[in-house]
Amino acid sequence: MRLQRSAAAVTTPLLCLLTLAVSLAAPAGASTARARLTPTPRAGYQFSPPIEEFSPYQPEKFCRKTVEPGVKRFERLLTSTYSGTAIVSDLRPCASDTSEHYDGRAVDWGVDYRKPSQRADGKAMLQWLFATDAFGNRDAMFRRLGLMYIIWNHRIWGSWDQRWEHYSCKGVTACHVDHMHFSFGWAGAEAKTSYFSHRVSAPVGYPPHRRTHRRH
Ligand SMILES: [Zn+2]
Numbered sequence: 001m002r003l004q005r006s007a008a009a010v011t012t013p014l015l016c017l018l019t020l021a022v023s024l025a026a027p028a029g030a031s032t033a034r035a036r037l038t039p040t041p042r043a044g045y046q047f048s049p050p051i052e053e054f055s056p057y058q059p060e061k062f063c064r065k066t067v068e069p070g071v072k073r074f075e076r077l078l079t080s081t082y083s084g085t086a087i088v089s090d091l092r093p094c095a096s097d098t099s100e101h102y103d104g105r106a107v108d109w110g111v112d113y114r115k116p117s118q119r120a121d122g123k124a125m126l127q128w129l130f131a132t133d134a135f136g137n138r139d140a141m142f143r144r145l146g147l148m149y150i151i152w153n154h155r156i157w158g159s160w161d162q163r164w165e166h167y168s169c170k171g172v173t174a175c176h177v178d179h180m181h182f183s184f185g186w187a188g189a190e191a192k193t194s195y196f197s198h199r200v201s202a203p204v205g206y207p208p209h210r211r212t213h214r215r216h
Pocket residue numbers: 001089101106107108181182
């Protein structure tokens with residue numbers, strides 16, 4: 001994702017109700033049979049009821065040189081669950097816009113919405129992230145992973161308002177049609193949230209001790 005610093009994504013509602021009707025509603029090409037065959041991740045751990053609140057919005061601030069450990073583990077979860085898919089980007093050199101890719105807190109997963117099998121994989125992943133758990137915690141895995149927002153196929157789902165909104169963009173890649181973007185808050189990025197540590201974590205602030213350099 002590339003957020004312009006002046007865009008104020010948190011405070012500026014993005015209005016396009018018509019577009020909301022598109023996207024993750026049942027795609028024309030995905031049959032019920034295909035959907036049943038699409039796997040969902042296995043957490044490999046029986047969680048207890050306590051769970052994190054949604055990650056606060058913590059926009060990119062640094063130019064980092066490493067991918068955060070929680071992000072790496074999430075990448076492995078994606079590619080091991082959905083064979084044939086790939087991570088297409090994570091850490092990137094800093095530029096003039098705002099992107100958690102520069103912090104090592106973002107990952108782009110190569111699921112193209114235009115391709116039925118990849119679209120099914122992406123939808124299955126989202127259903128897993130946003131499912132209500134056995135304790136009634138909604139959006140449970142999204143919260144336990146410490147995710148901050150997701151962008152896919154012209155839409156963005158952010159922890160700040162917890163709903164899909166239109167993502168203003170132009171072009172296949174900029175509109176995230178050919179990949180799904182995930183940004184983590186610092187707690188999830190550092191693998192401190194309950195998905196990784198099995199203990200509920202309070203939000204984690206910026207790590208000033210790891211600051212590298214600011215862009216010019
Ligand atoms: Zn991205």
